[in-house]
Amino acid sequence: MTILEKKTFSGENKVFISHAHADNEFAIPFAEMLNKLGVNAVFCSSIEGQGVKNGDKIEESVRNEIVQDKALLYILSSNFMISNYCLEELGAGWILHDSRVQGKRLFLLGLPDVNINSIIGFINGGDKFANTNSDSLLALIDEMEAELGISKKEKAEKIEIIDAFLQAVKPFLCEAKKNVDNGFKPLIGKFVELNDIDWEKPKQ
DSSP: OOGGGGOOOOSTTOEEEEOOGGGHHHHHHHHHHHHHTTOOOEEOTTSTTSSSOTTSOHHHHHHHHHHHSSEEEEEEOHHHHTOHHHHHHHHHHHHHHHOTTTOOEEEEEEOTTOOGGGOOSSSOTTSOOBOSSHHHHHHHHHHHHHHHTOOOOOHHHHHHHHHHHHHHTHHHHHHHHHHHHTTOOOOOSSOOOGGGSOTTOOOO
């Protein structure tokens, strides 16, 4: 059972975490790290009790959360960029972020298998991205604290929590980086024809 399973929140200071389910080994510990850092209100579809409720329609629940939640956080990866659902969530967030009526805050976090500079679209390499090192995540948390109006923890405590998270997800991050180092080309920043994908190639 995860830390977040027992908690439910309204959307006022809630964070919507958009991610590819193939990246659950990163996304779930990340949501739990946010909880330890004081970001208790999270919608994450991969966490039981913090995603779509039993009996609810997935599309309606996701749409309502994107509209109602105060901040949207996108975990960008190669898996994310080839998911129609993830890209639709990203587009919806961009529209709400750009809207003078909604004024929603977007946070962008890139995993090691993403070349940020090659992303082309309304959200692209010109936007500010966090990455998976301690200093970058600390800056991201500081911005989230200010945006959500939550009580701030001491810097040393935040660094300790972030470093413990990075240690926990190190195997996942190393695998993502290894795929790139071994010649895996992330499908980032372009439309991809189905026959461009080597469907038979197993993951390393």
